[in-house]
Amino acid sequence: MSSEIVPIEVIENRIFIIRGKKVMLDRDLAKLYGVETAALNQALKRNAERFPEDFVFSLTHQEKVNISQIVICSEKPYETIKHSKHINVFTEHGILMLSSVLKSKRAVLVNIQIMRVFVNLRNMLSTHKELARKIDQLESKVGQLDAEVKQIFDAIKELMSPPPGKPKNIGFLKV
Numbered sequence: 001m002s003s004e005i006v007p008i009e010v011i012e013n014r015i016f017i018i019r020g021k022k023v024m025l026d027r028d029l030a031k032l033y034g035v036e037t038a039a040l041n042q043a044l045k046r047n048a049e050r051f052p053e054d055f056v057f058s059l060t061h062q063e064k065v066n067i068s069q070i071v072i073c074s075e076k077p078y079e080t081i082k083h084s085k086h087i088n089v090f091t092e093h094g095i096l097m098l099s100s101v102l103k104s105k106r107a108v109l110v111n112i113q114i115m116r117v118f119v120n121l122r123n124m125l126s127t128h129k130e131l132a133r134k135i136d137q138l139e140s141k142v143g144q145l146d147a148e149v150k151q152i153f154d155a156i157k158e159l160m161s162p163p164p165g166k167p168k169n170i171g172f173l174k175v
Contacts, residue, residue, distance in 0.1 A: 005109045006032055011117045013101075015088070017062055017069070022121065023089035024114070025067075025081075029098065032114075033107045041088060043101045048103065055094030059087045092118045 014028040026044075033058045044051055050152040059067070081087065090098065092115075125167040 006113050007104065007111070008117055008120075010115055012121075015117070015121070018059070018067075018089060019057070021091050022118065023091050024095060026088040026090070029090060029095065031096075032110045033104070035102065035107075036103075039100070039169060040098075041086075043098075044088065047101050050097050051094055055097055056088050056090050087142060106157055110115060 009030070013022050014032075015022050016025070017023070026040055027037045030040040033040065044056065063110050064084060066085060095111065095114055095118075125172055
């Protein structure tokens with residue numbers, strides 16, 4: 001049995017990319033922390049100076065609709081998301097700041113686990129970027145080799161084709 005307070009897979013499945021940022025919904029964080037969503041958002045309001053726009057932002061109606069379509073419909077928290085009035089999402093920095101606002105032991109332990117997931121995601125992305133860079137380099141080399149191989153085949157074809165001009169008769173002439 002794992003000693004993790006929250007399995008990594010649960011956290012990974014709750015991270016979305018919205019406006020180009022990896023974020024988690026207030027309702028998911030509240031559930032992970034073991035508090036009500038209203039309590040989490042109340043703590044956010046009380047400490048608004050700690051949460052600039054790059055730490056937390058509210059979803060537009062279209063973003064709510066998009067999330068409700070992404071997530072499996074059978075999951076209770078998501079089936080009514082598009083009808084919710086106000087949903088806040090927290091970036092990695094906002095989630096980190098939550099640990100200073102929500103002072104429970106569980107919040108601290110959950111935050112540690114969430115930060116580990118974000119670090120793993122960053123590592124995976126950097127690995128993918130490095131792999132993509134190497135593939136691009138390989139494609140470039142193959143492209144150069146293709147051009148060189150084509151030149152070789154063109155030269156062979158040129159050597160195999162008869163020389164231009166009137167073909168010469170080789171052999172005996174009738175007299």
